[in-house]
Amino acid sequence: MSIANGLVVAGRRRVRTRVPPMVVVREKPAVETRVRSTHLGAIVRGLAWAVALLVACAVSSVAVGIVVGTAAAIAAVSAVRAMSRPLNPVSLAVAVGGPFVAAVSFVVADVQSANLALVLALVVCFYDAGVYINGNGREVGGWLGVCAGFLAVGVLAVFVAAVLVPPFTGFTPWLVIGLTVLLAPVGVWLAGRATSWERVPALRRVDSMILAAPVWVILAATVLQR
Numbered sequence: 001m002s003i004a005n006g007l008v009v010a011g012r013r014r015v016r017t018r019v020p021p022m023v024v025v026r027e028k029p030a031v032e033t034r035v036r037s038t039h040l041g042a043i044v045r046g047l048a049w050a051v052a053l054l055v056a057c058a059v060s061s062v063a064v065g066i067v068v069g070t071a072a073a074i075a076a077v078s079a080v081r082a083m084s085r086p087l088n089p090v091s092l093a094v095a096v097g098g099p100f101v102a103a104v105s106f107v108v109a110d111v112q113s114a115n116l117a118l119v120l121a122l123v124v125c126f127y128d129a130g131v132y133i134n135g136n137g138r139e140v141g142g143w144l145g146v147c148a149g150f151l152a153v154g155v156l157a158v159f160v161a162a163v164l165v166p167p168f169t170g171f172t173p174w175l176v177i178g179l180t181v182l183l184a185p186v187g188v189w190l191a192g193r194a195t196s197w198e199r200v201p202a203l204r205r206v207d208s209m210i211l212a213a214p215v216w217v218i219l220a221a222t223v224l225q226r
Contacts, residue, residue, distance in 0.1 A: 042201070045201055046125075046128065046205075050121075050125040050129075052067050053067060053124075053125070054118065054121055054122075056068075057110060057118040058114070058118070061114075064107055064117065065103075068102070068106045068206070069103050069107075071103065071202065071205050071206055072100050072102065072103035072206055073099075075099040075200070075202040075203040075207075076095060076096045076100065079096070079191070079195050079200055079202075079203045080092065080095055082200050083095060083198075088194075090194075091193070091194040091195075094190050094210075095191070095194040095195060095203075098191055098194070098206075098210040099203065099206045099210070101210060101213070101214060102187075102210045102214075103206070105209070105217050106121075106213050108217050109213065109216055112217065112220050113220070115164065115167075116167070116216075116224070119156075119160055119164065119177075120212075120216050123153055123156060123177055123180055123181055123216075124184065124208050126149070126152040126155075127149040127152060127153050127181055127184045128149070129149075129152060130148040130152035130153070131148065131149040131185075131188075132145070133148065134148035134149075135148070149181070150181060150182075153177060153181040156177070157173050157174060157177045160177065168224070172223055176220065176223055176224065179215060180212045180216045180219070181212065183211040184208040184209075184212045185208070186211050187208050187209065187211040187212060188207045188208050190210060191204075191207035
């Protein structure tokens with residue numbers, strides 16, 4: 001028989017057992033401020049990269065080389081520093097070679113045609129923006145983020161098919177842009193695996209181009225330059 005809860009037992013009233021109040025710790029405003037600051041910083045970096053890339057495409061191939069080459073060097077160094085020790089040879093090759101393959105391919109794309117390089121830059125920027133805005137921030141952005149990136153590039157493809165004729169005619173916009181953007185999340189996945197999904201801002205600027213840019217160059221030479 002319980003003697004709690006203020007019951008009278010043997011002529012005496014027992015003291016009611018009190019449950020200590022639960023302490024609710026509210027999230028500090030400073031934490032919310034840091035989260036907003038992180039998102040704002042990512043947006044600013046993304047916009048700055050997009051502007052630099054598009055302006056370089058409008059200037060010259062040398063400007064493109066400077067922009068993407070600098071980004072690739074910073075990305076490679078940052079990726080190596082973020083990798084766990086001992087270094088895995090395959091991961092090291094992806095972390096160092098991936099950014100430079102993307103940079104060289106982008107320069108080649110600009111040499112092929114400034115307009116084609118500009119479209120490639122827009123494809124990458126549209127995809128990255130769609131993933132960031134709608135993704136969950138993990139790995140390649142989650143299925144929702146990847147699908148949003150594809151949808152954003154699809155809107156761009158409609159514009160390209162209507163305006164850039166030639167070199168894009170018939171089904172070529174959908175073939176070239178479609179195959180290119182399909183490889184963007186694969187490049188992001190490879191870069192993420194190489195760094196154990198460590199957030200490396202510099203690498204995130206070029207990771208979607210690791211496979212997309214070389215494929216774009218090949219398709220531009222074989223499909224668009226006929």
